Amino acid sequence: MKKRIAILGSTGSIGQQALNVIYQYAENFEVVALTTNRNVELLAQQVKAFHPSYVGIVDTESAREFGNYGLSDTEVISGKDCLVKLATLPEVDLVLVAVVGIAGLEPTIAALEAGKNVALANKESLVAGGHLVMEAARKSGSRIIPVDSEHSAIFQCMAGCDDPRRINRVYLTASGGPFRNYTKEDLRHVTVNEALNHPNWKMGKKVTIDSATLMNKGLEVIEAHWLFGLSIEQIKVVIHPQSIVHSMVEYIDGSIIAQMGKTDMRLPILYALSWPERLESTIGGLDLAAMEPLTFEMPDFDRFPCLALAYKALEIGGTMPAVLNAADEVAVEKFLKGEISFMEIPVMIEQAMKSHKAIQNPDLNTILRVDHSIRRQLM
Numbered sequence: 001m002k003k004r005i006a007i008l009g010s011t012g013s014i015g016q017q018a019l020n021v022i023y024q025y026a027e028n029f030e031v032v033a034l035t036t037n038r039n040v041e042l043l044a045q046q047v048k049a050f051h052p053s054y055v056g057i058v059d060t061e062s063a064r065e066f067g068n069y070g071l072s073d074t075e076v077i078s079g080k081d082c083l084v085k086l087a088t089l090p091e092v093d094l095v096l097v098a099v100v101g102i103a104g105l106e107p108t109i110a111a112l113e114a115g116k117n118v119a120l121a122n123k124e125s126l127v128a129g130g131h132l133v134m135e136a137a138r139k140s141g142s143r144i145i146p147v148d149s150e151h152s153a154i155f156q157c158m159a160g161c162d163d164p165r166r167i168n169r170v171y172l173t174a175s176g177g178p179f180r181n182y183t184k185e186d187l188r189h190v191t192v193n194e195a196l197n198h199p200n201w202k203m204g205k206k207v208t209i210d211s212a213t214l215m216n217k218g219l220e221v222i223e224a225h226w227l228f229g230l231s232i233e234q235i236k237v238v239i240h241p242q243s244i245v246h247s248m249v250e251y252i253d254g255s256i257i258a259q260m261g262k263t264d265m266r267l268p269i270l271y272a273l274s275w276p277e278r279l280e281s282t283i284g285g286l287d288l289a290a291m292e293p294l295t296f297e298m299p300d301f302d303r304f305p306c307l308a309l310a311y312k313a314l315e316i317g318g319t320m321p322a323v324l325n326a327a328d329e330v331a332v333e334k335f336l337k338g339e340i341s342f343m344e345i346p347v348m349i350e351q352a353m354k355s356h357k358a359i360q361n362p363d364l365n366t367i368l369r370v371d372h373s374i375r376r377q378l379m
């Protein structure tokens with residue numbers, strides 16, 4: 001039987017690559033629903049190719065524009081609530097959450113509560129509301145299959161032994177981004193285009209800037225904490241500029257299991273969609289002898305303060321990671337618009353964290369209220 005899939009954020013980098021994968025496995029997967037924020041032109045092309053029963057369009061003006069494409073066999077649901085509606089459709093087996101930012105939180109929880117398995121690319125949902133996401137999965141018995149390359153790697157390395165008590169630590173690998181060897185002075189003058197030029201991955205703008213500041217790795221530390229039930233002390237970051245080892249698990253006997261593969265997000269996407277099976281792929285493995293040497297070094301928390309801020313937010317807990325996330329989303333947007341410099345990103349986030357007194361064990365409304373108030377404060 002085909003797995004019936006809803007893709008939230010199908011017009012983004014992960015969403016498009018997921019459709020590329022699904023196209024090659026038409027006998028395995030069926031697309032039931034697709035969503036966009038406002039890219040209706042691309043959405044219309046996707047509808048013509050995949051014939052979903054539903055599309056969700058968050059921006060209501062764009063939803064009206066979609067009417068001009070005459071795709072009347074597909075039901076259109078518009079507005080912010082479309083994500084939750086499509087994530088909980090009875091005819092969906094698996095929800096790929098590939099929207100960017102806090103917008104992923106509510107539909108991820110809703111999908112899990114509705115008993116759907118979730119292929120999770122959206123790391124911000126775990127950062128802002130990890131305890132709620134994990135609780136929803138635990139209560140319903142639904143599974144979260146990570147799509148983020150490092151967490152997919154850890155998930156794969158843990159197959160057969162995922163008991164945190166048997167694990168010394170995990171190593172999250174980080175490319176180091178385009179500014180890995182820059183001095184603090186160099187970092188003061190980097191441009192938006194330089195920051196968008198990731199050495200190894202072609203991704204959406206927000207995650208690309210996060211990679212350049214190392215906030216991406218900070219968010220991934222928090223993501224790993226929730227996904228795998230690991231303590232802060234068990235989660236280490238190691239700079240690995242080649243991005244060939246996607247992450248590693250060190251067990252209590254000292255054995256380290258690593259997952260390697262090409263720098264191609266279609267691999268973790270395929271794994272998440274096909275899990276618990278593995279499907280044959282044309283992407284192929286690595287030419288080990290032809291590869292440049294694999295190197296590892298420690299991250300520099302001084303030049304890249306965002307990484308330290310993320311560890312700090314996780315240590316404080318409660319609503320603090322949601323503050324970190326909201327401040328980062330605003331700061332990245334401002335940097336992309338040329339309103340602040342690269343090194344003002346961590347300053348803005350740190351100020352937001354200092355201004356907030358964390359509320360422990362927050363419910364969803366509290367997290368969303370804190371998220372809104374930080375955005376209002378910083379905009």
Ligand SMILES: NC(=O)C1=CN([C@@H]2O[C@H](COP(=O)(O)OP(=O)(O)OC[C@H]3O[C@@H](n4cnc5c(N)ncnc54)[C@H](OP(=O)(O)O)[C@@H]3O)[C@@H](O)[C@H]2O)C=CC1
Binds near residue numbers: 037100101103123
């Ligand atoms: N790209 C990658 O390789 C990787 C990404 N990730 C994570 O996956 C997630 C998606 O990343 P990526 O694909 O790069 O992001 P993109 O910016 O490329 O795509 C984001 C998608 O979400 C939609 N969207 C944007 N804002 C909203 C909103 N407020 N409400 C609903 N939908 C919205 C966009 O619609 P529209 O097209 O209209 O803007 C688009 O479909 C992120 O959390 C990222 O950290 C993790 C690992 C790798």
Ligand SMILES: CC(=O)[C@@H](O)[C@H](O)COP(=O)(O)O
Binds near residue numbers: 173176201
């Ligand atoms: C592909 C992926 O998972 C990204 O999150 C990636 O990790 C970004 O690269 P960095 O290692 O530079 O953050």
Ligand SMILES: [Mn+2]
Binds near residue numbers: 148149150220
């Ligand atoms: Mn990643």
